[in-house]
Amino acid sequence: MKLPLVSSLLLSPFDALQALTNNFLYAILAPTALFAPASTNKPAGAVNGQYLLGLGIADITGPVVETNLMGYASLGQTGTGLHMRQRVRAFIVAEPSSPADANAPSERILLLNADIAMGDTGVRRLLLAALSEEFGNSTYHKGNVALVGTHQHSGVGGYLENLLPQITALGLSRQSLDAIVDGCLLATRRAHASLAPGTLASGTGFVSSGSRNRSPTAYLANPAEERARYADAGGDEGDQEWGMALLRFGGGAADNAQEEAHDAERGFLSFFAVHGTSIYENNTLVSSDNKGMAAYLYEASEDPRAMPGNASYVAGFVQGAVGDTSPNTLGAFCESPGKPYNGLTCVANSSTCGGAAQQCHGRGPAFTSDPYGFTSNAVIGSRQADAARAILHGGGMKPVKGNVRSLHVYVDMSQHEFTLANGTTVRTCPAAMGFSFAGGTTDGPGAFDFVQGDNKTSQNPFWEVVKVFITPAPPPEQIACHYPKPILLNTGYAHEPYEWSPRTVDVQILKVGNFGAFILLCELTTMAGRRIREAVRAELISTGILGEEAHVVVAGPANTYGHYITTREEYEVQRYEGASTLYGPYTLEAYIAKYTDLVPFLADGHDGMPASDEPPAEQISKAISLQTSVKFDAAPIGKHFGQILKDVVTTVPYHAGDTVFAEFVGANPRNNLRLEGTYLSVDHLISGAWEAVRSDSHPSTIYRWTRESTILGTSTVNVSWTIESDAAHGTYRIRYFGDSKPLIGSISPFIGTSSNFTLA
Ligand SMILES: *[C@@H]1O[C@H](CO)[C@@H](O)[C@H](O)[C@H]1NC(C)=O
Numbered sequence: 001m002k003l004p005l006v007s008s009l010l011l012s013p014f015d016a017l018q019a020l021t022n023n024f025l026y027a028i029l030a031p032t033a034l035f036a037p038a039s040t041n042k043p044a045g046a047v048n049g050q051y052l053l054g055l056g057i058a059d060i061t062g063p064v065v066e067t068n069l070m071g072y073a074s075l076g077q078t079g080t081g082l083h084m085r086q087r088v089r090a091f092i093v094a095e096p097s098s099p100a101d102a103n104a105p106s107e108r109i110l111l112l113n114a115d116i117a118m119g120d121t122g123v124r125r126l127l128l129a130a131l132s133e134e135f136g137n138s139t140y141h142k143g144n145v146a147l148v149g150t151h152q153h154s155g156v157g158g159y160l161e162n163l164l165p166q167i168t169a170l171g172l173s174r175q176s177l178d179a180i181v182d183g184c185l186l187a188t189r190r191a192h193a194s195l196a197p198g199t200l201a202s203g204t205g206f207v208s209s210g211s212r213n214r215s216p217t218a219y220l221a222n223p224a225e226e227r228a229r230y231a232d233a234g235g236d237e238g239d240q241e242w243g244m245a246l247l248r249f250g251g252g253a254a255d256n257a258q259e260e261a262h263d264a265e266r267g268f269l270s271f272f273a274v275h276g277t278s279i280y281e282n283n284t285l286v287s288s289d290n291k292g293m294a295a296y297l298y299e300a301s302e303d304p305r306a307m308p309g310n311a312s313y314v315a316g317f318v319q320g321a322v323g324d325t326s327p328n329t330l331g332a333f334c335e336s337p338g339k340p341y342n343g344l345t346c347v348a349n350s351s352t353c354g355g356a357a358q359q360c361h362g363r364g365p366a367f368t369s370d371p372y373g374f375t376s377n378a379v380i381g382s383r384q385a386d387a388a389r390a391i392l393h394g395g396g397m398k399p400v401k402g403n404v405r406s407l408h409v410y411v412d413m414s415q416h417e418f419t420l421a422n423g424t425t426v427r428t429c430p431a432a433m434g435f436s437f438a439g440g441t442t443d444g445p446g447a448f449d450f451v452q453g454d455n456k457t458s459q460n461p462f463w464e465v466v467k468v469f470i471t472p473a474p475p476p477e478q479i480a481c482h483y484p485k486p487i488l489l490n491t492g493y494a495h496e497p498y499e500w501s502p503r504t505v506d507v508q509i510l511k512v513g514n515f516g517a518f519i520l521l522c523e524l525t526t527m528a529g530r531r532i533r534e535a536v537r538a539e540l541i542s543t544g545i546l547g548e549e550a551h552v553v554v555a556g557p558a559n560t561y562g563h564y565i566t567t568r569e570e571y572e573v574q575r576y577e578g579a580s581t582l583y584g585p586y587t588l589e590a591y592i593a594k595y596t597d598l599v600p601f602l603a604d605g606h607d608g609m610p611a612s613d614e615p616p617a618e619q620i621s622k623a624i625s626l627q628t629s630v631k632f633d634a635a636p637i638g639k640h641f642g643q644i645l646k647d648v649v650t651t652v653p654y655h656a657g658d659t660v661f662a663e664f665v666g667a668n669p670r671n672n673l674r675l676e677g678t679y680l681s682v683d684h685l686i687s688g689a690w691e692a693v694r695s696d697s698h699p700s701t702i703y704r705w706t707r708e709s710t711i712l713g714t715s716t717v718n719v720s721w722t723i724e725s726d727a728a729h730g731t732y733r734i735r736y737f738g739d740s741k742p743l744i745g746s747i748s749p750f751i752g753t754s755s756n757f758t759l760a
C-alpha cells in the first residue's frame with residue numbers, strides 16, 4: 001500500500017520555539033535527530049511532530065452462551081447472553097515514510113487494546129502470523145505489536161493457551177480464540193487503511209475515587225519512606241494511583257498542530273489502573289466491564305448517531321499496574337446472612353468472614369442499585385471517561401515529537417539468573433501458585449478452592465482429566481526458591497498434557513516520541529508498577545532517550561499472561577497477589593533488570609539487537625477441549641424459530657425507565673457469533689420506515705438465551721430494553737436475529753419480530 005507522502009523534515013520556527021520552551025530536553029535531543037540521522041536505513045523520525053496515525057475498532061465477542069467467562073475462574077460463571085459486545089481498538093503510530101521511498105517500511109507501533117481479561121501468547125502467535133501474511137513480515141511484527149487486555153472479567157473465556165487459566169473453561173474454546181484473533185486482524189486492517197498524517201499530544205489528569213486497594217495490608221509492608229513519596233497519588237494515603245496519562249491522536253499538519261489537531265481529533269489512548277471487576281462473579285451476561293463501558297460512553301458522546309463499535313472516534317482505555325486495584329470503592333463486606341458479622345467489613349489481613357474467603361465481597365460505588373454491579377460499572381466507566389474528557393479539554397495538552405521505536409525479547413523466567421543492585425546474584429523459579437491463590441480476592445473470592453483436594457473436584461470434568469498431571473510434589477529446591485510462598489500448584493513442573501503456566505514471557509517496550517514509553521507486562525501491584533516505571537524512566541532519561549517530562553506508563557496484562565507481580569515486601573505477606581507471583585520473590589527485580597537493560601537499544605543509532613531467549617513453544621495444537629459443539633436446534637411442536645412466546649405490551653404506552661421485553665422461540669447463538677452485527681435490534685418508526693436505534697451492544701439492551709431441553713433442542717430468547725430518559729417518543733418494535741442448526745443440513749438465519757409498541 002502506498003502511503004501519503006507527508007514529511008517535511010525541517011523544523012518550522014514555531015516548532016523550534018516550542019521545542020525550547022515546552023520541551024527543554026527535546027531541544028537537546030533534536031540536533032542529533034535532526035541533522036545526523038544516525039542510522040541511514042531508518043527514516044529520520046517524526047522530529048517535527050508529524051506522524052502517520054491509524055485507528056480502528058472491531059468486534060471480538062466469542063460464544064456468549066455455554067462458555068465460561070474469563071477472569072474470576074468460576075465454573076458457575078458460564079455465559080447465558082449478552083450485555084455489551086467485546087471490542088478491540090487498534091492504534092497505529094508510524095513515522096512518516098522516508099520521502100525518498102514512500103514504500104519503505106516506517107518505524108511504527110501497533111497497540112491493540114482488547115476487551116479481554118489478558119493478552120495471551122497463543123492469540124499473539126496466531127495474530128502475528130496473520131499480520132505477516134497480510135502486511136509482510138516487517139510491517140507489524142513481534143517487536144512492534146502489543147496485545148493488551150483491559151483485564152475485564154465478564155468476557156468470553158477459553159481462549160488462553162496455557163492450561164491453568166483453561167481449567168474452569170473446560171479447556172480451549174477455539175471459537176472464542178478465533179473471534180479474538182480475527183477481530184484483532186480486522187481492527188488492524190481498519191487502522192492501517194485509515195493511516196493519515198496527524199499529530200499527537202499528551203496530557204495528564206486524575207480519576208477521583210477511581211479505585212481502591214484490595215490488599216492494603218500487603219501494601220503496608222512496603223517501606224514507609226517509599227510509601228510517603230506517593231502519599232498524594234490516590235487511594236488511601238497513596239496506596240493507589242489515580243493519575244491518568246493520555247495520548248491524543250489528532251489530524252492535521254504539525255505546523256498548526258494545536259488548532260487543527262483539536263478540530264480533527266480522532267481518538268486517544270489513556271492509561272489508568274483499575275480492575276475490570278465492577279460486574280460481579282455471579283453475572284453471566286457477556287460484557288466489557290468498566291473500560292469497555294468508558295470507551296463506549298466516550299465514543300457515543302463524540303459520535304452519538306453511530307451504533308456501538310461503529311463510531312468514527314476511537315477511545316482507548318488501557319489498563320495499567322492493576323494488581324491490587326479494585327473498582328469496588330466502598331470496600332469489602334461480609335455477605336453472611338444469619339451471621340453476627342453479616343454486613344460488617346471483612347477481617348482486614350485475610351479478607352475473610354468467619355474464617356472463609358467466600359463470603360467477603362467488594363462493593364462498587366452504586367452497590368445498592370442492582371445485584372450484579374452493572375450500575376457501579378457505569379459509574380466507574382464514566383469516571384474514567386470524564387477524566388479523559390477533562391484532560392483533552394483542559395488546555396494542558398502538549399505536542400508530542402520525536403521518533404517511534406519498539407523493542408521486544410523473550411525471557412525464560414523459569415531459572416533466570418541476574419544480579420541485584422547490591423551485587424548478589426539471584427534467580428527466578430519455575431512457576432508455582434501459592435495457597436492464597438485458591439482463596440481468590442475480595443473482587444471474586446475463593447474461585448480455585450476446589451483444587452485443594454476435597455470432593456468438590458468432581459464438579460469439573462476438565463480438572464478430573466488433568467489433575468493427575470500436577471501430582472509431582474515440588475522438590476526441595478523449588479520450595480526453597482519460592483519461600484515464603486507455600487506451593488499449592490507446582491505448575492512450572494507440569495508440562496503435560498501441555499504447559500500449565502508460561503515459562504517464557506514477552507518483555508516489550510514501545511516508545512512514542514517524547515510522550516514516553518509503554519512497558520508491556522502482566523498484573524503489577526501499584527508499588528511494583530511504580531518501581532519498574534521509575535527504574536525504566538530513570539534509565540530513559542539518563543541515557544538521553546527521553547526528557548524529564550516523559551510519561552512512562554505500564555500497560556497490561558499484555559502479550560503473555562504471567563499472572564501477578566508484587567514487590568518483595570508484599571510477596572512476604574502472601575495475599576492473593578503474592579501467591580500468584582509466578583516466578584518467586586525476585587520476579588519484579590528480574591523484570592526491572594531486564595527492562596532497564598533493554599533501554600539503551602531504544603537510542604537512535606544503537607546498533608544490534610538485544611539477546612532473546614527462545615520463543616515459547618506452540619501449544620494450541622495440543623489443547624484439550626471438553627466443550628461440545630451445538631448438536632441441533634428445534635422449535636417446539638407447532639411453533640417456528642423466532643415466533644413470539646411473550647409479546648411486548650401494546651395496550652398502554654411505555655415510559656422512560658420501563659423495561660420492555662419480548663420472548664421468542666430461540667436457537668443457540670453459538671451457531672453464528674454475528675460478529676460486527678447484532679442478535680437484536682430496537683427499531684424506531686421514523687417517517688414510515690423502521691430504523692434500528694439500539695443493538696445488542698447498547699448497555700440498555702440485554703439478550704438472554706435459555707436452553708429449554710437438550711434432548712429436544714429447544715431454547716428461548718429474551719430481548720429486553722430498559723428505556724433511557726432521552727429516548728425519542730414514538731412507535732417501536734423489537735427484533736431478534738437468530739440462526740438455527742438442523743440435525744442434518746446447514747445453519748440458517750431467521751428473524752423474530754415483536755408487535756409495535758409506543759413510547760410516550
Ligand atoms: C516471512 O516470514 C515467514 C515465517 O517466518 C517466512 O516463511 C517467509 O518466507 C517470510 N517472508 C518474507 C517475504 O520474508
Ligand SMILES: *[C@@H]1O[C@H](CO)[C@@H](O)[C@H](O)[C@H]1NC(C)=O
Binds near residue numbers: 217221
Ligand atoms: C495485619 O497486617 C498489618 C500490616 O501488614 C500488620 O501490621 C498486622 O500485624 C497484621 N495483623 C495480623 C493480625 O496479622
Ligand SMILES: *[C@@H]1O[C@H](CO)[C@@H](O)[C@H](O)[C@H]1NC(C)=O
Binds near residue numbers: 306307312
Ligand atoms: C457504520 O458507519 C458507517 C458510516 O460511518 C455507515 O455507513 C454504516 O452503515 C454503519 N454501520 C452500522 C452497522 O451501523
Ligand SMILES: *[C@@H]1O[C@H](CO)[C@@H](O)[C@H](O)[C@H]1NC(C)=O
Binds near residue numbers: 372
Ligand atoms: C451477586 O453478587 C453480589 C456481590 O457478592 C451480591 O451482593 C449480590 O447479592 C449477588 N446477586 C445475586 C442475585 O445473588
Ligand SMILES: *[C@@H]1O[C@H](CO)[C@@H](O)[C@H](O)[C@H]1NC(C)=O
Binds near residue numbers: 420423
Ligand atoms: C542483597 O539483597 C538481597 C535481597 O535483599 C539479600 O538477600 C542479600 O544478602 C544482599 N547482598 C548483600 C551483599 O548485601
Ligand SMILES: *[C@@H]1O[C@H](CO)[C@@H](O)[C@H](O)[C@H]1NC(C)=O
Binds near residue numbers: 454455
Ligand atoms: C470423597 O469421595 C470418596 C469416594 O467417593 C470418599 O471415599 C471420600 O470419603 C470422600 N471424601 C470427602 C472428604 O467427602
Ligand SMILES: *[C@@H]1O[C@H](CO)[C@@H](O)[C@H](O)[C@H]1NC(C)=O
Binds near residue numbers: 661663719720
Ligand atoms: C425477560 O426479561 C425481562 C426483563 O429483564 C424479565 O422481566 C422477564 O422475567 C424475562 N423473562 C424470562 C422468562 O426470564
Ligand SMILES: *[C@@H]1O[C@H](CO)[C@@H](O)[C@H](O)[C@H]1NC(C)=O
Binds near residue numbers: 755
Ligand atoms: C407496525 O407498524 C408498521 C408500520 O406502521 C405497520 O406496517 C405494521 O402493520 C404494524 N404492525 C402491527 C402488528 O400492527
